[in-house]
Amino acid sequence: MSRSHPRPPVDPALLNHGAPDALWTNLGDWTGTSDYTAAATALAVRVGEAASLGPGDSVVDYACGYGDSLRLWVERFGVRRVVGVEPDPQVCERVRARIAGWGLRDRVSIVASRAELLAPRRVAADVTAVVCVDAAYHFRTRLAWWQMLAADLPAGARVAASDILMADRRRPGPALRWIARAMGIPAENLVDASVLRTALIEQGLQDLQLTSIGASVLDGFATHAPRRGLAMRVTGYSLRALRARGMIDYALIRAIRR
């Protein structure tokens, strides 16, 4: 996996994006900031940039959480249309209310489904780009989801995701498997960048780039994330322990369907 180049500090214009009502739940990119909303926004921006999102795009955003990224793709990248996919119907209802409040109902919508069960062209027949911010490690399985994308997307469509990977090909031991289960990560998804790269190439995806951003995401979260709530604290503690043992990494992944 290639190493990330040093990045300039977060654009100050991002610091207030979506605040004060932001509801991001990703791990964040903490380069140059210790503010959670700024870090969460910055991680999504990296995914949007990796997908080269722009005004002509019809975007499918898998696992969009409470929808902050849906707004970001329109307001920062100027995309034409976005559809989010999120499994919990109650979360989807809340996102619909937020979309209406943002005045974006003509360009943004959401459907309730698990990502692995809904091919991108069924979400948006004119899809040109797929994004997934900090969630594919939950899918059953991540590889099945990538396979579905490779089989369904039209030629030229771009895919970008940020994702947790193993740092190397070591077999995950019982402690890691236990932590993964507690974090909702199926054991099949505990693979490293070389395994993922080989699988994506076999599926016919091209222009593949996997960039390691573990230091700015995982170490940043472990150091700066607010210690509020049990889930945040357990996640911070687990990431610190796994990083100290050199077991996990975090990747920015980009591919094109040729």
Ligand SMILES: C[S@@+](CC[C@H](N)C(=O)[O-])C[C@H]1O[C@@H](n2cnc3c(N)ncnc32)[C@H](O)[C@@H]1O
């Ligand atoms: C860490 S959160 C990231 C949410 C959002 N992308 C963000 O940046 O704030 C992971 C998200 O994955 C969603 N998720 C978990 N399993 C999923 C699945 N099988 N299909 C789609 N979404 C899933 C969760 O509901 C949650 O919203």
